[in-house]
Amino acid sequence: MVVLNERRDHHPYLYTRLLVLLGLIILGFLILGLRLWHIQIVQHEALSQRAEINRIRTYEVKAHRGKIFDRNEVLLVENVPSYNLTVVKENVNDLDAVVELLVERFEIDEADFRSKYRRANRFRPIIVKRDISFEEVSFIEARQFEYPGLRVDTAPKRHYIKDRMASNVFGYLGEISESELKNQRFMGYSSGDLVGKAGVELTYEHFLRGISGRVTYEVDAVNRPMRIIDQMDPISGTDLRLSLDYRLQKRMDELYENFAGAAVAMDVRDGRILAIGSYPNFNPNLFATGISRKDWNYLMSHNHHPLQDKSIRGIYPPGSLFKMIPALAGLELGVFDETTTTNFPGYFEYGGRHYRDWRRTGHGVTDVYKSLEESVDSFYYYHSLEIGINNMAKYGRMFGLGQRTGIDIPGERPGILPTRDWKLRHRGEVWYPGDTIPASIGQGYVTLTPLQLTVMTAAIANGGKVLVPRLVTHIGDEEQEPPPGVQADVDPRNLAIIQEGMRRVIYGEQGTGRHLRHPRISMAGKSATSQVIGLDPEEEYDEDNIYVGHRSHAWFAGYAPLEDPKIAVLVFVQNGGPGARTAGPIFRDLIVYALDELKIP
Template sequence: MNGHRLIHESQGAKRHIAYLSIFAAALFFLLLTRLWYLQIVKSDELQSQSESNRLRLVPVAASRGTIFDRNGGVLVTNRPSFSVAVIPQEVKDRDALLDRLSKYLDIDRSELLDKWEKGKGRARYFPIVLASGITRDQLELLEENRLWLPGIEIEMKPVRQYESGTLAAHLLGYIGEVSEEELKKDTTSGYNSGDYIGKSGIERSWETLLHGRDGGRQIEVDARGRVLRTISETAPVGGSSLVLTIDTALQTAAEKGFGEQAGAAVAMDVNTGEILAFVSNPGFDPALFAGRMPPDKWKEYLEDKRHPLENKALKGQYPPGSTFKIITALAGLEEGVVDDHTSSVCRGAYVLGNNTFRCWEKRGHGTVNLKRALKESCDVYFYQLGEKLGIDRIAAYARKFALGAPLGIGLENEKAGLIPDSAWKEKRFGKKWFQGDTLPAAIGQGYVLMTPVQLAAMIGAVANDGTVYRPHLVKRIIDQEGRILQEFKPEVVTRTGISPRSIRLVKEGLLAVVNEGGGTGGQARLYDVRVAGKTGTSQVVKQRDKKGAIPYQYRDHALFVAFAPYDKPEIAVAVVVEHGEHGGSAAAPIAGNILRAYFEGKKAASKPVKAGKAPASEEGDGAEQAGEEQTSPPASKEE
């Protein structure tokens, strides 16, 4: 009995040992499996989590390059701005954090959540910027409550400061936070959510050069987010700076000349193509786009019938009106259709088939030759000349001035304008070109379209006897220490090949426009410098209200192109006043103000400066004083 009992107990013990062994082996296997899973399968993720618990990567934004005017005056520089960023790995209760931030920053919670979600995919090591441009009071409030804001970082980033407010806003452009669409492009590989990028104007076109290269610091922090030490650091590389061709005093005078009127003006050096003034009026405040645009201001911009956000100098395409008669006149002279003695009789209208084409002067101009036709802008003379030339010859001479295509000014989205011909109409509309289409085109109406930049380049080429220079806005690139990295030289787009005699005859007519009795451009006359120019009126489809008045949006555009001095041209100017109705009364005075400011500025620059006193005209005051002292020229006849 005892033997059987011992045997039974021995077998039971062996079973217990076997069970325990199996249990231990299973437990050991599970431990090994877990270790394998953690160390092999999840190693990267866990290592990242471990590092993010004690290490932070703090981006250090590069200082954006400064933008200067041609005389070294600062147009755009930088100022410090504070942003709120979050490291998602350190946040356990996202909803509670967003609720607090929404309260402290007075920002809608949905806006913060949207930025969080958009930044998650790119922010494994980088903080996600939730709010930019916070105030000093908000910064202090966040610092006071940092214990209840886990994972929050305050970043200092340089943002743009536009020294002259809205001056040259369309030219300089603005910056804003990089969008999701922009982050997907190859050109933004070095950008992260919350970074600033150029959105328009010079800021956008020269973004790569201005932006520089961001740096960063890898720091170790404790559980409360306090910095313990810096692990590694990469210094940022500041962006290069730009010296523009713009003259601030001239730009100021040009913008002031428009007042509340909408339109554009371009002033250009006729011998280099350098843009001296580039106006699109009304302007906007570019600083507002770097932060949170006030809703009421955004609404104001969108609802303004003058379209302040549109770059009219670059993208505005207008029928050039009678300024285009310069091209028609040159074509007629070069083709031998007219000369300086050829005359026509204007009785106020010209009949072609069943159509009557009227002159702006209803009573007619009587017998006119080329010079008088230009001086008084006789439409009938140019109707007849256009009929003899035909549209294809007119278009060919327009293209000699590089019209109908972008000039490559160096800003994005430059418009091409339109120089129509018979082949264009056939392709565009599937219809034949008729002589009835040619007559309006000969005086810059119908299908013909030009931008203010093209108008300036055209009159500049007439001034310099036939060379079309590429308009450009950047004079040189310099580094942070002011050393020249690259300097831009004049670039010829094309040479028209038009004979000096033809250009001289047209110039004589343009001189008469401004300086002789009966000329349509007398409001641009200066008393110490001879100005030559041409007025234009660009027709808009007319509609009258119940009282017979023409509403603003249906009034004609006013244009004027000019150059000076007549004998040795230096500067060309093109002005378009939207819905200004008459070039002689609306656009010519603005061009006169620009030219006066230019020459007064030259006088001031040539005068010796007394010790301890700077010349007032360097700030634009001299031009205004000169303008006040002069007597206005006599009113001129208009188209």
């Protein structure tokens, strides 16, 4: 009886507990239901979008850059397939593990990668290494589950078919910089894009670049594409055709195999460049996928600076090539005529100093023709004092000197064609007559580029028309007409005297270039040997006992054929010694090869 009473007494407590438990269960279901309602109704749109993003990936498809051809449509620059290793920030689960793999297997710079990673868009691939090998592609593909953030993307790679040939013309590509990304000119570009950094690759960047496409994939759990949802094909860049002749350019490169310097071959009728080289040249393929530190250091530390385009950026004393300018100025101003003569004993004395001829015994009676034929310095020393430096600068500028020529590649320097005001502004000193004397033979303060002197030579050949050099003849199918040029305001009779003097350099009895004659090709020219360091008036120049970097520069410039000039050629050999000896044979070879063998232009 006692036991039964105890069970009845505890029954209300059990009932209460069951009610509490039931209430908690109902409350739990209510909370769950509310949560499901919130997810399915309130957050439906946002969560659907997030799920779609996790399932779908859109990637950029790079456009092929426009190809580059020579004047005869020989392909010089193309695009070839390559593979880039990339990282997509959104898909990275363990950044430290990814970094460790990249450093150990691919030898990347950890600090540089982490910097790019911090700045990167979470969905845009970060390029880690360009143009990876098939072995590296296989290595990454086999580890997609372990490192889902790593990707291998297919991308076009720039390929310069002739390697070093015309590297100063083509330029090279490089990854776009932070400053360029902020520039209005590069609107629409993204970090990691390759852009032209020099040459026609830079000048014509917006024609060559093309328009990228895109492809949208549905991906699986490790971000592998399952199917294409949407696709927009890229539009390739516009092709360029150059005025260069591949065969002449190749011959120029061969002739400079053992020299530093620059050379230019130009059509004297319209200014189109047939060949132009800067030596030593470089291989722009080194830059196509990002140049290595080792290769970059080599190029930057090289004594002859391969990345400097010597044809447009190198400024050098032109030596006797400049003599055509004071000769023309003297004729135009009436300082002398074709019958005026001088006769100095191997030097001109002024202010107690001897300004020497290159022939120490002198040249005898000299008129303007002989002054060019034998390159008689004293003729110019004497007359320069009456001509004056400002008049020499005036006629020099009239023929394209001391200013940018306007060629369609960047980086051109104007050089120096001094005047009285120039010295006062830049040196803080007045101009002295002793400054004018060496300037009259292209020494002293006069420094010009090889291309400027080519333009001057072409203008003498064609009757005084100063042309704007041009490299690109076609953008796509559209022909680019060269600028018309400007006619120099000189008397044609005086210009004819200069032409005859240059003819005698080759065909005169004592012409400095008489050894360059050819049985079928007639030509006119001018040799020059410009000093790099100053010598005492009584000091003999001994090439064999002087440091190579202090040896004189060798020049030769001229045109052909005499009866109907078509081509002007300038040859500059850095520290090459006597111009007629070193530069002259290269000049002759290029002229003969272009006109006699190739029949151009």
